[in-house]
Amino acid sequence: MTQNADAVIIGGGIIGLAAAFNLAKLKFGKIVVVEKEMFLGSGATSKCAGGIRAQFFSKSNIEMSMKSEEILVNFEEITGYPAIFNQVGYMFLLSDEKELADFSRAVELQRSLGLQVELID
Structure with a gap:
């Protein structure tokens, strides 16, 4: 498990993943996304139209x-x-x-x- 990060994002839905993606584009540093579900984007995001x-x-x-x-x-x-x-x-x-x-x-x-x-x- 990762012990340190420059950014920790809670939630791997559309908002969390968009934040992580854009931080990575900016070369922000080490980014960790914490998600309670087994797969990213599998909660409410996966069910929305x-x-x-x-x-x-x-x-x-x-x-x-x-x-x-x-x-x-x-x-x-x-x-x-x-x-x-x-x-x-x-x-x-x-x-x-x-x-x-x-x-x-x-x-x-x-x-x-x-x-x-x-x-x-």
Whole structure:
């Protein structure tokens, strides 16, 4: 068993493994991931369905989602491991004029940041 480390990460799910991966990329030093299950990524992370969208109302959320999409698209190049990532789009159903007005403003922001979005009547 390892007796010392520069970083100890508790939990080998998506958050812990992402932290370990990025610390390793930075050449942080000796990194130890402690996981209670027999296999890394076998707890809640292994049972979740994922989705990614960038149709948010704030610039920072849109930019984070765009960066996340870039990482997923290039995952194998970045990590050396393939990822199953299918880009299929995203849709919101709006029920009143206020929602339409709010989403119309959001669509303007999203387009200004380079997203290809549209409102369908």
